[in-house]
Amino acid sequence: MPIPPGPFTGRTLARLAQDLRERRTTSTDLTEQALGAAAALDPGLNAFVTVDGTGALEAAKAADAELAAGLDRGPLHGVPVGVKDLIEVAGLPATMGSRHFAGYVPSRDAACVARLREAGAVIVGKTTTHEFAYGPTGDRSANGASRNPHDPSRMSGGSSGGSGAAVGAGVVPLALGTDTGGSVRIPAALCGVAGFKPAYDAIPADGVFPLSRSLDHVGVLAGDPESCLIAYRALTGAGAPAPVEAARVAWLDASDLFEGDPEVVAAVRAAAGELPEVRLPDGFAEEVLRTYRAIQSCEAVAVHADRMETAPELFGEEVLERLRGAAQVPGWSYVRALESRERLAAVADGLFARHDVLALPTAAVTAPLIDEREVTPAGRPVPVGVALLSLTCPWNVLGLPALTVPAGTVAGLPVGLQLLCRPGDEPLLFATASRLPA
């Protein structure tokens, strides 16, 4: 049974901003709606680790006072927001989804949270993350699995699973996530919302617990791509995009990366409309996936090696096993992976020579069941992580901006269309999203 729509389902940030300025609502009202929805819906979703009712209402009152006094901080002013529990918010527990951080309360805001506050946003609470963000399923966490609002027996996707579930259920109109191999885009796609992973380092990662430093990206989830753009601009200070010519868009046949569920691929392709088709160069898919695994493995263990040594029992079994496997990757493979990344970036540049935006599925499967570890999207069993990550992680290796937008449903479950561009072409990316036939 799907979770019923929450108070923010179908409400864009642009509309909320207008309503606030035309006095049809207040930040306090919006915040109370979010808190009420969290109280009502979260038992079925587990989207939140911490809800900060007191702090949120205080921030909302301050936002209302500022707006009433004519101090306007822009489109996020007064808007309730969820923040992934991997991102530090001063005074709120940050568990990182791990028992290692039980009881940890940071004293400073992460840089992206400080920017949210400067933009007047109201932080409602911390959203569930896969343990240390090390997994795309969202169902391994010290705080329990986050659940899919379209079918709570299914995964939210991860690792920003709580953010996907909270926005997908309309509990909040916006949430922050992080994306190392798809951790913003996968839950966004599986939960039926939009998610944007900007270019590498576009949103600063200070105060965000690392998974794999050279692959980690801070991103945003919202109901629609235009709202993602608004949040992205507020977080980065990016100017209003100049009106752009229609982008040159191509469909990227990504079957070399992953042979997905044909129904999902067909649905996403239909949502993208009629497009010329391009393929990846020979060998690119294998090399980029190998490169992703080597980089992520070594960088993740560099973060966790001491905890693995001193307190292995505080890890969940699955994450500990993955880390132990990752610790076996030799250093020279990592060095080669960094060299591959440079080669691949040059090749990818060529892919964009004749097209500004490439379209492909975000994940070529719908949300698996909670705890499912093998799926058979195309007749052969594959590990669930491979099925979820293979179409998103290549763009972390390359640091490319990547946006997922809702592309309808297959068997009642949402699927996402992923759009890619080169850094600097974000206006073309969002313009493409706004002109989709769907």
Added chain:
Amino acid sequence: MPIPPGPFTGRTLARLAQDLRERRTTSTDLTEQALGAAAALDPGLNAFVTVDGTGALEAAKAADAELAAGLDRGPLHGVPVGVKDLIEVAGLPATMGSRHFAGYVPSRDAACVARLREAGAVIVGKTTTHEFAYGPTGDRSANGASRNPHDPSRMSGGSSGGSGAAVGAGVVPLALGTDTGGSVRIPAALCGVAGFKPAYDAIPADGVFPLSRSLDHVGVLAGDPESCLIAYRALTGAGAPAPVEAARVAWLDASDLFEGDPEVVAAVRAAAGELPEVRLPDGFAEEVLRTYRAIQSCEAVAVHADRMETAPELFGEEVLERLRGAAQVPGWSYVRALESRERLAAVADGLFARHDVLALPTAAVTAPLIDEREVTPAGRPVPVGVALLSLTCPWNVLGLPALTVPAGTVAGLPVGLQLLCRPGDEPLLFATASRLPA
């Protein structure tokens, strides 16, 4: 028995340039002297893998013709030069000191060789390198050990052992080397000449066979520091240094890095004159040496992994064993080493806040015997590689300019004084060298 002085012993590049321009000699004459000395002395030194008499005399004639016609390419014009056999010279074999490259003849010049030619230098031949430059002793090479001109039963040092021996014996006035952990400075010091490892990437490494890409530096060896500066300027296009104030020089007590032979340390310190003393911050020495080993190991295996798999028998035993050990370093250690390098660079910056130039021994031992694998400079046995590298490799980790200058002898064997500065302060470094009391 020392090798008798060669034709270039005691002749600076400045003096050669003057003699050429005042018609007291010709490039052909200088080149014939170098070729003659190589023929006479190299049987005892093994400094050269390849001597290119024909090519050198042709280049010398062209240089003479240009000079006679009034085309002056600057201070290297007409000067005979040796080039380490790890650096590609079009048309000459490049063995890399390895049987893997037996018969390999590159068709293009390395970037630094192209610059030598543009500067009018005459390439006399290729100098012996330790196998793949992977060792500081110079006595493991497919081409045999290079020998110390001051005592041919002893090591030249390495890996640019042939360059050290050729300049040390006065066969050529200048040679190119490469330095990943001390491979220019160690043979220079052990052979009684000057050697300069510039800042990272100051001389381009294109066409130089890599040992460890982020630590590899191209450098120069000559009889005296002023000649190194002349060659460095010719290779980089660096302008004439403005007259500089006396540098603030300190003696760096490097005993945390390596407890050297007290006689060597005392001799070098005496050569440096009266200086204030500084120490490394606590923990710095251990961290920088660990960082060096992790980076070098992983990057070296990244270069050689395929050869190790397909043709291990073509490696020398010692180098293969080292590579196999290096292949065991896990990727996460490499990631941590890169993080350490950033931290250490910040600390090193602090070291230079009150001093422009730091002075310490280049190696705190004199040249060991060929094949000696353990030395006891301070009462305890240590591996020869540790004894040779520990005072030079930290500055490769940090990419700092480092110059070694002759600092007299201990028991008849040369010792070197090492001077360090921050990139950009090279004029202060060379000014310090020119004002040494010795």
